[in-house]
Amino acid sequence: MKNFKRFVLTILFFFSLPIVIGMMPFPNNEKFVPATPEEKILYAANDLVVSDVAPPKDPFKVLLLFTHSHETYKPFLENEKGMVAVYDDQANLYSMHQLFEDYFRLNGITASTLDVDVMSVLKENGKTIVDAYKTVRPYVAEELKTNQYDLILDIHRDSTSRNKTTVVHKNVSYAKVSFVIGAENPNYKSNKAIAQTISNSMNEIIPNISKGIIEKKGTGVDGVYNQDLAKEFILIEIGGIDNTEDEVYRTVAVLAQAVANSLVEK
Template sequence: MLKKLKILSVFLVFFFMLPIITGLLPFPNNEKYEPPIAEEKQVVYASTNVQSEQSSEEVTATQVTTTDGAATEVIATEGSATDVKPAMDSFDVLFVFTHSQETYKPFAESQTGTVAVYDDKANLLSMSQVMEDYFKLNGLNATTLDVDIMAETVKQGKTMASSYSTARTFINQELKKKEYDLILDIHRDATGHKKSTISYNNVGYAKTAFVIGAENPNYKSNLTHANSLSQALNKIVPNISRGIIEKSGDGVDGVYNQDLSSNLLLIEIGGIDNTEDEVYRTIAVLAQAIANTFVNKEGNA
């Protein structure tokens, strides 16, 4: 009899504990709820003064969207336009430097101690990384055709006039690997500081100009893109763009490799006397103008 009572007691204890034991087992409906952790917002700082000296200008904040879609607060100095809207779609830009060793006298002097308008180290190509960074701050995926085209031209025993022919080979190779929404062949004009610079809100910017080869099959498309971008630039900083220069006839290229893509634009940024800061400020404005025109589809009216 005692043995039966013990067995009955064990069964009673087991059935009493069963709900508790069941609740501790890792069944799907018993998983502990973990609230989602909010993603911490990154802060990126952008300054129009890219040299070691700190700018004393006031700062204002705006937001852009990074390539991974995360909201990012950008701190930009007063005087550079900060009215950038987030770029919602991926937009791929290729930088080409046909005259890769073109440079600015103040930039060359600060980097090498020598005043020059061409330099094999301190030049447009060497400035490309900072240019890419400003484009990425505006949600644009910028890539540089990392070839010293002028050095390659010399290596082939050709003159500077053959740089476009040299560049053509490398551009073709790159376009076979990837399609780009916009290709910018970036140059420096030979004009002096007065003609190549604009002051807006007491801040200096390097002026821009677009060169369109009128003897290529993509002429009309190139011209439309250049006009839209020129107007967008002037909407941000009045008169920063000198407009469109059409080239055709004897003694000029007339094509400038723009037959390779209807989205290939040749842009001149500043002249021989522009400072590094003036050039980079204009690059920042150019990035904003591209985002506004081709990504956010803002009108230029």
């Protein structure tokens, strides 16, 4: 009988041992909780939800336009369509305009986009990209007849390689920007001064994110870029063909904050 009791106790001991061990606070015994997919969030300057920000009573108004509306980024198009190109009629700068507006709104700035897909208009009329500035000009002129803006931004992307269009700050990468000013227009000095102000402000937020001012003039160059239509008319190149969607949006967030810091508050 004693042997039988010992046998039963031995069986119970070995049966309950895994349960007892499992209840002990060893690191490897923690309950496994499947990780939920990381939600994609807007990388904005204020960490605010867009709908939380109401425009000011006397808003600083920005007009966004995309003269080369089908310019795009290789990684962006790869994500959208699984292919690589530098121009596309769907996944492009113009298609990103709503988020661009949102970043400005996060900084208390009212931003709107000129409602014209310039490169589609070119195609419809049998014209090429060299006619883009002439094609968009009447649309901009008509808009400025009916609405007044404090800043006009013609947004482009550069065609140079990633190492020239990317900056890393605190282990986060951003698309670099350049400001292009037509030196053969009557608003040249005003355009340049505003561009320099924004450039300096962006570099205060993220060092070396702006490559500064590029002046254009001479034979074979536009030299105006429609900047004669307003003293606050700036052309900005955001990143290059190899920059990612996230890098571009981070930079737009910095741009919006820089405009708020340097132009709105002053």
